[in-house]
Amino acid sequence: MVSIIKEFLSDWIRNLVILLIIISMVDIVMSKGKMKRYVNFVVGLLIIFTIINPFLNLFKINMSLEKEVSNFDYDRFYRESLAEQDMQIRKIYLNNISNEIKKLIEEKTQYVVDNIEIKTSPDKENIFTIEEIFISLKEGEEIQNSKIKVDKITIGNGVTPVYAKSDPEVNKLLQEFLQIEEIKIHVSIFNEGDKHGRVN
Amino acid sequence: MDIDLIFKIAGIGILTSILHTVLQKSGKEEYAYLTTLVGIVIVLGIVVNLVSQLFTDVKVLFRLY
Amino acid sequence: MEIFQIIGLGIVATIIIVILKQTRPEFAVLVSIVTGVIIFTLILPHLAYIIDTISSLSSRVNVDFSYFGTLIKIIGMAYIVEFASQVSRDAGQESIAMKIELGGKVLIMVLAIPILLALLDLIIKILP
Numbered sequence: 065m066v067s068i069i070k071e072f073l074s075d076w077i078r079n080l081v082i083l084l085i086i087i088s089m090v091d092i093v094m095s096k097g098k099m100k101r102y103v104n105f106v107v108g109l110l111i112i113f114t115i116i117n118p119f120l121n122l123f124k125i126n127m128s129l130e131k132e133v134s135n136f137d138y139d140r141f142y143r144e145s146l147a148e149q150d151m152q153i154r155k156i157y158l159n160n161i162s163n164e165i166k167k168l169i170e171e172k173t174q175y176v177v178d179n180i181e182i183k184t185s186p187d188k189e190n191i192f193t194i195e196e197i198f199i200s201l202k203e204g205e206e207i208q209n210s211k212i213k214v215d216k217i218t219i220g221n222g223v224t225p226v227y228a229k230s231d232p233e234v235n236k237l238l239q240e241f242l243q244i245e246e247i248k249i250h251v252s253i254f255n256e257g258d259k260h261g262r263v264n
Numbered sequence: 265m266d267i268d269l270i271f272k273i274a275g276i277g278i279l280t281s282i283l284h285t286v287l288q289k290s291g292k293e294e295y296a297y298l299t300t301l302v303g304i305v306i307v308l309g310i311v312v313n314l315v316s317q318l319f320t321d322v323k324v325l326f327r328l329y
Numbered sequence: 330m331e332i333f334q335i336i337g338l339g340i341v342a343t344i345i346i347v348i349l350k351q352t353r354p355e356f357a358v359l360v361s362i363v364t365g366v367i368i369f370t371l372i373l374p375h376l377a378y379i380i381d382t383i384s385s386l387s388s389r390v391n392v393d394f395s396y397f398g399t400l401i402k403i404i405g406m407a408y409i410v411e412f413a414s415q416v417s418r419d420a421g422q423e424s425i426a427m428k429i430e431l432g433g434k435v436l437i438m439v440l441a442i443p444i445l446l447a448l449l450d451l452i453i454k455i456l457p
Contacts, residue, residue, distance in 0.1 A: 082390050089383055090404065093376075098430055099407035102437045106403055109444055114390070116451065266367075267338055273363055274345040277356035281349075300353070307359050318366045319409075325377055326405025327398060 076118045083114050158182050165199065168241055173234055175201035175253065201234070201253045269314075273307050280304075335368055358420045365412060396444050403437050 087107055094103050166177045181198040234251050280303035287296035323329050342364035349357040380401060387397040410433030417426035 079390050082386055086383055086386050089379065090400070093379055094404060094407065095411055097411050099411050099433065099437075102434060102441075103400075103404055103407055106400055106437075106441050106444065109441070109448055110396075110400065113448055113451070116455070120451070120455065267334070269367065270338065270342055270345070270360065270364055273356070273360055274349065277349050277353050277360070280356070281352040284353075304355055304359075307356065311359050311362055314363060314366045318369060321370065321373055322405055322409055325373065325380060326401050326408075328402050328405055 072118065079114055079118075083111065087111070154184070158184070164241075165197075165238065168237065169199075169201065169234065172237055175234065178202050196250065197238070199234075199238075199251050201251060269310070273310065276303055276307055331371060335371060338364065338368060338371075354420075358416070361419055362416055365416065369412075399440055399444065403440055406433055406437055406440075 090103065090107060094100050161182060162180045165180055169175055169177050178200040179198075180200075183196045183198075234253075238251070280300055283299045283303075284296045287293070287299065342360060346357045346360050346364075349360060384397065384401070410429060414426040414429045414433075417423075417429060
C-alpha cells in the first residue's frame with residue numbers, strides 16, 4: 065500500500081520537475097512582446113493537464129489527451145451548432161406566425177382563437193414551407209349577442225356559423241394573409257361546449 | 265547567405281541614390297526614377313529569395329508544414 | 330565565437346540603415362529585412378538544438394503529451410509574426426504591423442482551441 069503511494073508520488077513529482085524545466089526553457093527561448101502571452105497561455109494549459117493527470121489514473125479514468133485532440137472533428141462541431149441554430153430559428157418563426165394569425169382573426173372576425181397547429185416541412189437549404197395549418201376557433205362571447213340580434217332582424221342570413229365546422233371567410237382571410245393555398249388551411253369552429261374533437 | 269550580402273545591398277542602394285541625384289541634376293529626371301526603380305527591383309529579387317529560404321527553414325525547424 | 334559575428338553584423342547594418350533612410354528609405358527597409366534573415370540563419374543550428382532538447386524532454390514525461398508538437402508550432406508562429414510586425418513598425422507602418430499580429434494571434438488561438446476543449450472535457454469527467 066505504502067509502496068503504491070510512494071511510486072505514485074515519485075512519478076508525479078518527476079513529471080512536474082521535467083515540466084518545469086521545459087517551461088523555463090520555452091520562457092527563455094520565446095522573445096518578449098505581444099506574442100509571449102499566447103505561448104504562456106498554451107503552456108499554462110499544459111501545466112493544468114500535467115497536474116490533473118495522475119489523479120485521473122487514480123480514479124481509473126482512461127483519458128488520452130491525444131485521442132481527444134485528434135478526434136476533435138471541426139466539421140461535426142460546426143454542423144451540430146448549425147442544426148441547433150436552425151431549430152431555434154424554427155421555433156421563433158412558428159411562434160411569430162401563430163401570434164400574427166391570432167391577432168388577425170381576433171381583429172377581423174368575431175372568433176377567438178383556441179389553438180393553432182402549424183406543420184412544416186423542410187425545404188432545400190433548410191428554408192421550410194408550411195404544410196398545413198390547423199386552427200380551432202371559438203365564438204367570441206360578447207359578440208355572440210350582437211350576432212343573435214342580427215339574426216333576428218334579417219331572416220335567412222345564410223350560414224349561421226354557430227355550429228358550422230368551417231367558415232370560408234376565415235379561410236380566405238388566412239389565405240390572403242399567409243399566401244398559402246386554401247387546401248392547406250383547416251379551420252374548425254367549435255361551440256363553447258365541445259372543445260375536444262376535431263372533425264375535419 | 266553571407267555577411268557580404270548586406271554590404272552588397274547597401275552598395276547597390278548608395279550607388280542607386282548617387283545615380284539618381286546625378287541624373288536628376290543633369291536634367292534627365294525620367295532616367296533617374298527608372299534607375300531607382302531598377303535598383304529596387306534587383307534588391308527585391310534578392311530579398312524575396314532570402315525570405316523564402318527563411319520560411320523554409322522556419323517550417324522545418326518548428327514543424328509547421 | 331558566433332556572438333561577435335552577430336553583434337558586428339547588427340551594428341554595421343544599423344549604421345547603413347540610418348544612412349540609407351535619409352536618401353533612399355526603401356532600401357533601408359530591405360536592408361533591415363535582409364539583416365534579420367541573415368542573423369536568424371546564423372542562429373538556426375543552435376535553435377534547432379534547443380527545440381530538439383525540448384522535444385526529447387517532453388517525450389520523457391510519462392504523461393501522454395502529443396500536443397507538444399502544437400506548442401512548438403505556436404512558438405514558431407510567434408517568432409515569425411514578431412519578426413514581420415517589427416519590420417513593418419520600423420518602416421513606419423504601425424497599422425500593418427497590428428494586422429500581422431492580429432493574424433498571428435487568431436491562428437495561434439485556432440491551434441490552441443482543441444486543446445482547451447479537450448482539457449475541459451477532462452475536467453468535467455472528473456467532477457461528479
